[in-house]
Amino acid sequence: MSYYEYPSGTGNVPVYDNNFSNRRSILVEPNHNYPPNNHVRYDIHQPQNAHYANEKENVRFQHDVEAPRKTNKIISKSPVKWYRNTRAVLQMFKSNFLLIFLPPAIIMKRFGVNESILFFFNFLAIVPMAKILSVGINDLSARLHPSYGAVLHAFAGNFVELVISSYALMDKQYAIVRSSVLGAILCNILLILGVVFLAGSWPRKGARRQSMNAHLSTQLFVSTSASTLALAVLALVTPAAFKIAAPTGTNIECDLQNISHATAIILLFVYAGLLVFQLKTHANETVDNNEAHHGEAQYFLVFDLFLIVASISGITVCARYLVTSIEHLAHSFHLGNGFIGMVLLPLCVVSNFMEHYDAIKEASEDKVDTAVGLILNTSVQIALLVTPVLVLVGWITSRPLTLDFNTLEICVLACAVLIVNYLVADGKANWLEGYMLIVSYIIIAVAFFYFPNVPEVPGLETMKCNPWSRNLPPELLGIGEGEGGGSH
Numbered sequence: 001m002s003y004y005e006y007p008s009g010t011g012n013v014p015v016y017d018n019n020f021s022n023r024r025s026i027l028v029e030p031n032h033n034y035p036p037n038n039h040v041r042y043d044i045h046q047p048q049n050a051h052y053a054n055e056k057e058n059v060r061f062q063h064d065v066e067a068p069r070k071t072n073k074i075i076s077k078s079p080v081k082w083y084r085n086t087r088a089v090l091q092m093f094k095s096n097f098l099l100i101f102l103p104p105a106i107i108m109k110r111f112g113v114n115e116s117i118l119f120f121f122n123f124l125a126i127v128p129m130a131k132i133l134s135v136g137i138n139d140l141s142a143r144l145h146p147s148y149g150a151v152l153h154a155f156a157g158n159f160v161e162l163v164i165s166s167y168a169l170m171d172k173q174y175a176i177v178r179s180s181v182l183g184a185i186l187c188n189i190l191l192i193l194g195v196v197f198l199a200g201s202w203p204r205k206g207a208r209r210q211s212m213n214a215h216l217s218t219q220l221f222v223s224t225s226a227s228t229l230a231l232a233v234l235a236l237v238t239p240a241a242f243k244i245a246a247p248t249g250t251n252i253e254c255d256l257q258n259i260s261h262a263t264a265i266i267l268l269f270v271y272a273g274l275l276v277f278q279l280k281t282h283a284n285e286t287v288d289n290n291e292a293h294h295g296e297a298q299y300f301l302v303f304d305l306f307l308i309v310a311s312i313s314g315i316t317v318c319a320r321y322l323v324t325s326i327e328h329l330a331h332s333f334h335l336g337n338g339f340i341g342m343v344l345l346p347l348c349v350v351s352n353f354m355e356h357y358d359a360i361k362e363a364s365e366d367k368v369d370t371a372v373g374l375i376l377n378t379s380v381q382i383a384l385l386v387t388p389v390l391v392l393v394g395w396i397t398s399r400p401l402t403l404d405f406n407t408l409e410i411c412v413l414a415c416a417v418l419i420v421n422y423l424v425a426d427g428k429a430n431w432l433e434g435y436m437l438i439v440s441y442i443i444i445a446v447a448f449f450y451f452p453n454v455p456e457v458p459g460l461e462t463m464k465c466n467p468w469s470r471n472l473p474p475e476l477l478g479i480g481e482g483e484g485g486g487s488h
Contacts, residue, residue, distance in 0.1 A: 179341025197434025
């Protein structure tokens with residue numbers, strides 16, 4: 001026979017006592033000092049370790065009762081749960097009443113309504129859908145490592161950017177596509193990052209700080225992202241530099257297409273390596289554990305996917321009409337394509353606006369690492385994922401989109417990335433650095449306001465290019481058969 005007791009001074013470690021009289025006195029002693037447990041029934045005839053096992057089982061039982069259980073369900077066929085979850089999401093934000101603008105925003109385009117009214121309705125309809133999208137992504141991120149959260153948020157916003165740019169690509173507006181991609185990167189790393197630095201380091205009322213610097217704990221991820229942006233600048237500069245260095249009068253359009261296609265494929269491999277670095281090998285170093293709010297999933301997985309797909313679909317349709325109305329309004333005021341793509345589209349597309357708002361809100365709550373991570377993830381995805389995908393989509397659909405950025409676009413992008421690399425190198429951010437970033441963006445916006453439209457090269461869609469040739473055939477170069485030409 002055996003019996004386990006909890007004598008005073010030994011904590012919760014069970015001690016075996018061979019003295020039967022001591023065991024008997026313990027059973028009848030009401031004031032003995034050991035933690036009471038109403039769920040454990042002691043029996044001297046139980047085998048050794050039985051009481052301790054019951055105690056551990058009881059602790060687990062109490063933990064399950066007190067703590068809410070994590071939702072691990074993948075799918076639920078109960079219509080009641082779908083109804084309750086949908087109602088809970090719709091009642092979560094007061095701005096969800098703006099969903100009433102969604103049906104008229106979609107229908108009014110067919111009736112030729114004024115572009116200003118169309119812009120207003122689509123703008124309001126996107127606001128609640130962007131918040132619902134964040135609910136689905138946050139709940140989906142709760143099932144994964146915290147490092148997945150920033151990647152998923154960035155991908156959701158960039159997916160809308162990708163769809164909008166694809167529409168412009170199908171309309172053969174190559175200049176707007178190139179400038180919008182570049183403008184999204186510049187808006188993130190200059191304007192929004194500057195506001196984040198201001199919000200994260202500006203002195204607050206009643207706060208006593210010895211240093212007005214926002215410290216970046218995830219310095220490895222910040223420096224890696226900045227270096228990746230520098231690599232993207234090299235990839236985007238190469239086709240433009242090739243065009244400048246080519247002899248005057250040479251037709252090198254096919255060469256530019258081949259270089260752009262090869263560069264796009266290489267950038268996709270670079271992004272794949274960055275994902276492995278960020279989500280696998282260095283996952284714990286890319287997020288600040290003190291700032292990461294990794295809660296538990298509230299809904300089942302299929303409902304999260306439903307929220308994400310439904311909100312992205314609605315945002316994509318409304319953003320398409322929104323961008324069309326912006327282009328018509330801009331052309332009515334005689335604004336250039338460069339200013340439309342570089343300034344208006346990144347600022348007026350509400351899905352990006354809500355993402356920027358979330359980053360600024362995180363910074364104002366002293367979560368600068370989270371805000372900077374979201375901004376850098378978005379910028380890197382645009383450079384390494386959205387841009388290559390657009391180039392490859394154009395290649396497949398006979399819409400020859402090249403990475404032939406003009407000199408002004410390349411110069412401002414290179415200078416912006418250089419400035420960001422210098423500012424984040426010390427792992428600190430203050431309000432003056434944020435102020436300088438905002439001023440830099442304003443200077444670029446003023447320059448593109450006066451920049452004229454650059455005409456597209458005609459006949460690109462009908463040009464047959466061999467990806468394995470160094471130069472175009474002699475007849476396309478205007479060289480006679482007997483005069484020689486490029487090799488194939």
